[in-house]
Amino acid sequence: MAKKSDLLPGTLDLLILKTLARGTLHGYGIALSIKRSSDDVLTVEEGSLYPALQRLLLAGWLKAEWKMSETNRRARFYTLTRTGRKQLGVEISEFEQMIAAIGRVLSAPEEA
Amino acid sequence: MAKKSDLLPGTLDLLILKTLARGTLHGYGIALSIKRSSDDVLTVEEGSLYPALQRLLLAGWLKAEWKMSETNRRARFYTLTRTGRKQLGVEISEFEQMIAAIGRVLSAPEEA
DNA sequence: GGCTATATATAGATTATCTATGGATAGAAA
DNA sequence: TTTCTATCCATAGATAATCTATATATAGCC
Numbered sequence: 001m002a003k004k005s006d007l008l009p010g011t012l013d014l015l016i017l018k019t020l021a022r023g024t025l026h027g028y029g030i031a032l033s034i035k036r037s038s039d040d041v042l043t044v045e046e047g048s049l050y051p052a053l054q055r056l057l058l059a060g061w062l063k064a065e066w067k068m069s070e071t072n073r074r075a076r077f078y079t080l081t082r083t084g085r086k087q088l089g090v091e092i093s094e095f096e097q098m099i100a101a102i103g104r105v106l107s108a109p110e111e112a
Numbered sequence: 113m114a115k116k117s118d119l120l121p122g123t124l125d126l127l128i129l130k131t132l133a134r135g136t137l138h139g140y141g142i143a144l145s146i147k148r149s150s151d152d153v154l155t156v157e158e159g160s161l162y163p164a165l166q167r168l169l170l171a172g173w174l175k176a177e178w179k180m181s182e183t184n185r186r187a188r189f190y191t192l193t194r195t196g197r198k199q200l201g202v203e204i205s206e207f208e209q210m211i212a213a214i215g216r217v218l219s220a221p222e223e224a
Numbered sequence: 225g226g227c228t229a230t231a232t233a234t235a236g237a238t239t240a241t242c243t244a245t246g247g248a249t250a251g252a253a254a
Numbered sequence: 255t256t257t258c259t260a261t262c263c264a265t266a267g268a269t270a271a272t273c274t275a276t277a278t279a280t281a282g283c284c
Binding site for chain 2: 005007008009010011014015018019022033034037038039041042092095097098099100101102104105106108
Binding site: 005007009012045047051052055071072073 | 273275279
């Protein structure tokens with residue numbers, strides 16, 4: 001059972017945006033949530049997650065605030081902005097278009 | 113209509129292997145076939161295609177032979193090997209697993 | 225006091241894709 | 255005959271995204 005990668009490249013932003021669309025979370029919580037809701041198939045490494053969060057903050061799709069976590073530790077909580085929610089819609093439709101296109105290739109008939 | 117990329121990263125090998133599973137083709141023909149069977153959604157640039165073909169040759173998943181093309185030009189025709197066909201199966205199931213996992217994240221309910 | 229889980233973050237390597245370029249030829253059009 | 259378009263191969267260099275490895279810190283349990 002070769003395990004090629006933890007994620008399908010190009011889908012991390014989508015996963016983070018969608019996860020935050022369900023509510024504010026800190027970074028560690030985002031990673032856990034993605035892992036759990038994917039039944040342990042998708043694992044977001046810290047070295048992927050935190051740079052991605054910086055990207056999304058810089059793009060204005062998230063805002064961040066330092067607070068105390070459920071377990072009483074300092075943690076940075078991320079919330080989707082209005083433009084972030086809009087971006088989520090864009091990314092979902094782009095992703096679905098890609099998947100549909102790949103599906104067509106995978107099931108394409110013989111050519112003339 | 114923002115167009116982010118020509119391909120979903122990490123899926124090119126799969127697309128090439130699948131395309132060649134339907135018969136021997138030269139590089140240019142592979143690119144055309146993927147473009148056409150995806151209804152112009154997926155475009156494989158030469159700078160992605162030829163390095164990928166080298167990768168797949170080196171891995172032993174393809175073999176190559178110089179011949180004359182349908183249009184009477186020198187062209188390098190690629191054929192799937194036995195191990196290449198096996199690899200195609202692996203890549204399809206990995207891809208489907210990833211897509212299913214992403215689907216679960218995209219439709220996940222609220223957490224407790 | 226030591227262990228584990230929680231929590232953030234960066235540096236550096238790796239890999240994949242894209243942009244840009246270069247070369248060559250067949251055949252059609254002008 | 256020259257020019258244009260489509261066909262065909264290939265590489266160099268830039269860019270982007272992810273992964274590996276590491277560092278730091280603390281709460282709470284044993």
